[in-house]
Amino acid sequence: MSGPSDLNLWHRIEGYNFDQPDINLPFSARLARENGWPPEFAQRVVEEYKKFVYLMCVSDEMLTPSQEVDEAWHLHLVYTRSYWDNFCRRVLGRDIHHEPTEGGAAENSKFHDCYRRTKERYQEEFGTMPPSDIWPGEQIRFGDAERHTVVETSRLPYVTKSQLGTAAFYAFFVLWAGWSLDWNSSAWMLIVGMAAFVALTRLLPVGRPRRNR
Incomplete structure (x- = not known):
C-alpha cells in the first residue's frame, strides 16, 4: 500500500497540534520532562502516537501501543478537554477509550499478540516498519527492561x-x-x-x- 487507507482521517490526525502556542509547558515538553527524554525524542513519540491512534480508528481488532506511545496516550488523557472534545470528537469523529490490562497469563499473552499485530498493521498502513527505538521488540516491550519507575526530578x-x-x-x-x-x-x-x-x-x-x- 502506498499510504494510509483513509487519507482524510490521517491528514486530520497528522495536522493536529498538541503543543498549544503561548504556554510555558507545551504537551511535548511535559512529555519529555516527565519521562526524562530529550525534546526531539518526545516529539517523535508524539508523531508515533498519532499513527497509533489512526490505526485504532481504521482497525476492527484490538491494538496495543509501545510503552513510549502509551506514555503519550496517558498524558493526553490528562488534558480532558483536548482529548475528548477536540481530538476524539472533532478530529477522529469517535471516542477512543484506554482499557487497562486485567492481569494474568492469558492477558499477557493477549497483549503480546495485540502488540505484534499492531506493528503489522503499522507496516500495512504506512508502508514501513515502526522505528525500533519507540516500538521495540516484544521481549523489551513486555520484559523487565520496561518495568521502570519514572522519577520527576523537580x-x-x-x-x-x-x-x-x-x-x-x-x-x-x-x-x-x-x-x-x-x-x-x-x-x-x-x-x-x-x-x-x-x-x-x-x-x-x-x-x-x-x-x-
Missing part, C-alpha cells in the same frame, strides 16, 4: 552551591569556637555533633515549592 531535594557554602561556614564557625575555648573531649563530641546538625539543617530544605504542572 520534586527531589536539592543542594545549591550557596547552601553548601553556608553550611560549611556554620560548621567551621562552631568548630573554631570549640577549639578557641579549649573544651574537653566530651564538650568536643557535643560541639562536633552540633556542627553536623547545623550543616544538615542548612543543606536539607524543609520543603520545595512544586512547579505548576
Whole structure:
C-alpha cells in the first residue's frame, strides 16, 4: 500500500497540534520532562502516537501501543478537554477509550499478540516498519527492561552551591569556637555533633515549592 487507507482521517490526525502556542509547558515538553527524554525524542513519540491512534480508528481488532506511545496516550488523557472534545470528537469523529490490562497469563499473552499485530498493521498502513527505538521488540516491550519507575526530578531535594557554602561556614564557625575555648573531649563530641546538625539543617530544605504542572 502506498499510504494510509483513509487519507482524510490521517491528514486530520497528522495536522493536529498538541503543543498549544503561548504556554510555558507545551504537551511535548511535559512529555519529555516527565519521562526524562530529550525534546526531539518526545516529539517523535508524539508523531508515533498519532499513527497509533489512526490505526485504532481504521482497525476492527484490538491494538496495543509501545510503552513510549502509551506514555503519550496517558498524558493526553490528562488534558480532558483536548482529548475528548477536540481530538476524539472533532478530529477522529469517535471516542477512543484506554482499557487497562486485567492481569494474568492469558492477558499477557493477549497483549503480546495485540502488540505484534499492531506493528503489522503499522507496516500495512504506512508502508514501513515502526522505528525500533519507540516500538521495540516484544521481549523489551513486555520484559523487565520496561518495568521502570519514572522519577520527576523537580520534586527531589536539592543542594545549591550557596547552601553548601553556608553550611560549611556554620560548621567551621562552631568548630573554631570549640577549639578557641579549649573544651574537653566530651564538650568536643557535643560541639562536633552540633556542627553536623547545623550543616544538615542548612543543606536539607524543609520543603520545595512544586512547579505548576
